[in-house]
Amino acid sequence: MIEITTLSELTIDGKLSLGPKASSKDLFDFYGDDLRAWFHAQRALNDAIMVGSGTVVSDDPELTVRHAPGPNPLRVIPSSRAKLPLDAKLLNDGVPTLVAVSRMAEHADVAALAAKPNVDVLTCGERSVDLVALMDILEGRGVKTMIVEGGSRLLHSLHQVGLVNRIIIKHIPVITGSMQAPSYMHPYEPGDAFDLTRWRLVECFSKSGVAVTIYEPMTVRA
Numbered sequence: 001m002i003e004i005t006t007l008s009e010l011t012i013d014g015k016l017s018l019g020p021k022a023s024s025k026d027l028f029d030f031y032g033d034d035l036r037a038w039f040h041a042q043r044a045l046n047d048a049i050m051v052g053s054g055t056v057v058s059d060d061p062e063l064t065v066r067h068a069p070g071p072n073p074l075r076v077i078p079s080s081r082a083k084l085p086l087d088a089k090l091l092n093d094g095v096p097t098l099v100a101v102s103r104m105a106e107h108a109d110v111a112a113l114a115a116k117p118n119v120d121v122l123t124c125g126e127r128s129v130d131l132v133a134l135m136d137i138l139e140g141r142g143v144k145t146m147i148v149e150g151g152s153r154l155l156h157s158l159h160q161v162g163l164v165n166r167i168i169i170k171h172i173p174v175i176t177g178s179m180q181a182p183s184y185m186h187p188y189e190p191g192d193a194f195d196l197t198r199w200r201l202v203e204c205f206s207k208s209g210v211a212v213t214i215y216e217p218m219t220v221r222a
């Protein structure tokens with residue numbers, strides 16, 4: 001099993017960004033270089049890094065290791081319909097990216113992604129990307145550890161299938177006041193639900209005024 005760590009920035013009011021259309025990168029303004037270096041070092045510790053297609057659209061992230069020494073993890077993006085913006089940074093910077101699509105993706109969209117240098121496309125799932133099957137395939141390709149940096153729908157789906165081994169939260173000391181800003185988790189499909197899970201605090205520290213908490217499961221679900 002791939003060991004999966006989620007790493008998120010969460011405001012006091014439990015939001016992942018300052019507003020419904022805002023990039024979570026705005027939250028970077030509320031902390032300093034010491035925390036930035038620490039979280040880039042967390043990326044470098046992992047074989048792969050994943051965000052959902054929604055985050056690629058809203059944030060246009062690079063998902064590379066820039067503020068700490070270490071290698072770039074393989075970038076993995078679940079995008080059921082292969083409708084990623086073709087000018088997204090992570091499709092054009094020459095660093096390897098794997099896009100996982102479902103059988104709903106149209107051939108032309110898959111071909112446009114696959115035509116990009118260093119972009120690999122993998123079909124995995126019928127209507128949406130089957131995350132369990134995707135992890136099996138990645139494990140077969142040598143991925144042992146993965147860091148997942150959101151957003152809400154991807155986090156919800158990963159928790160729903162019990163794939164998360166560690167949760168890291170950077171507690172950004174702001175209140176957004178935005179009811180519409182995305183919360184930590186949001187169902188991908190209506191009715192997606194799961195039972196209560198309990199987590200144990202294993203580490204807690206602060207850097208540049210931001211508390212960082214790290215949790216591991218109290219029990220591991222089968």
Ligand SMILES: NC(=O)c1ccc[n+]([C@@H]2O[C@H](COP(=O)([O-])OP(=O)(O)OC[C@H]3O[C@@H](n4cnc5c(N)ncnc54)[C@H](OP(=O)(O)O)[C@@H]3O)[C@@H](O)[C@H]2O)c1
Nearest residue numbers: 008009024052053054055079080129150151152153154157
């Ligand atoms: N604060 C933070 O740490 C942080 C980090 C990242 C993002 N964010 C914020 O989170 C928001 C984006 O969240 P989001 O929920 O819209 O997007 P997301 O979770 O990044 O991506 C969700 C999308 O991934 C695709 N997907 C494919 N297979 C999936 C599966 N099995 N389960 C779930 N998703 C699957 C779906 O799109 P298709 O149907 O098109 O495939 C789905 O809509 C933005 O506001 C961003 O700024 C915050």
